[in-house]
Amino acid sequence: EAQVTQNPRYLITVTGKKLTVTCSQNMNHEYMSWYRQDPGLGLRQIYYSMNVEVTDKGDVPEGYKVSRKEKRNFPLILESPSPNQTSLYFCASSFLGQTYGYTFGSGTRLTVV
Amino acid sequence: AQKITQTQPGMFVQEKEAVTLDCTYDTSDPSYGLFWYKQPSSGEMIFLIYQGSYDQQNATEGRYSLNFQKARKSANLVISASQLGDSAMYFCAMREWGTGNQFYFGTGTSLTVIP
Numbered sequence: 001e002a003q004v005t006q007n008p009r010y011l012i013t014v015t016g017k018k019l020t021v022t023c024s025q026n027m028n029h030e031y032m033s034w035y036r037q038d039p040g041l042g043l044r045q046i047y048y049s050m051n052v053e054v055t056d057k058g059d060v061p062e063g064y065k066v067s068r069k070e071k072r073n074f075p076l077i078l079e080s081p082s083p084n085q086t087s088l089y090f091c092a093s094s095f096l097g098q099t100y101g102y103t104f105g106s107g108t109r110l111t112v113v
Numbered sequence: 114a115q116k117i118t119q120t121q122p123g124m125f126v127q128e129k130e131a132v133t134l135d136c137t138y139d140t141s142d143p144s145y146g147l148f149w150y151k152q153p154s155s156g157e158m159i160f161l162i163y164q165g166s167y168d169q170q171n172a173t174e175g176r177y178s179l180n181f182q183k184a185r186k187s188a189n190l191v192i193s194a195s196q197l198g199d200s201a202m203y204f205c206a207m208r209e210w211g212t213g214n215q216f217y218f219g220t221g222t223s224l225t226v227i228p
Binding site: 048097100107 | 150
């Protein structure tokens with residue numbers, strides 16, 4: 001089944017404890033991206049990648065890191081999480097081109113206390 | 114300037130009635146795609162419908178249709194015969210060819226279907 005697998009679904013952590021949210025797609029998509037969703041703010045892009053070893057900042061990259069060592073994987077790293085990073089996070093992937101929409105992962109609800 | 118504007122934070126519709134969710138966009142790129150996604154309370158993002166900038170006809174997918182008015186830069190989603198399961202958050206999105214294939218999302222419209 002074509003899908004974006006995102007883990008974990010739920011995570012509660014403490015301030016400052018490094019964490020990684022994994023994202024993997026099996027559709028050979030070039031483009032991968034991370035978003036955070038907060039009430040009233042919609043989806044805001046954190047980072048994106050147009051291919052292996054190519055990553056770029058989105059609208060809200062502060063406090064996050066990513067890497068794209070393989071085409072299928074695009075992990076999101078929070079080196080020192082803070083409470084303002086409590087949010088719903090989505091990984092998404094697609095082929096390049098304006099006719100292609102995203103396939104989204106199922107989301108990660110992160111709470112930083 | 115906002116690339117995608119959804120002016121209706123919340124909407125209510127009676128079951129079996131039709132409803133229109135508004136979306137306007139801003140682009141100078143002649144090549145772009147417009148998308149609608151549904152997010153039910155369970156949280157996942159579900160693709161609904163796509164419209165290309167060069168498409169002459171409005172897109173339709175079952176009970177969903179996209180009212181594409183290019184000159185007005187609007188891409189409204191029409192849901193016919195609303196069902197209780199249509200209660201969800203709806204996001205309009207645009208993808209441009211020229212700006213590195215970037216996606217732009219609106220802030221969403223929360224639709225509630227009343228029995």
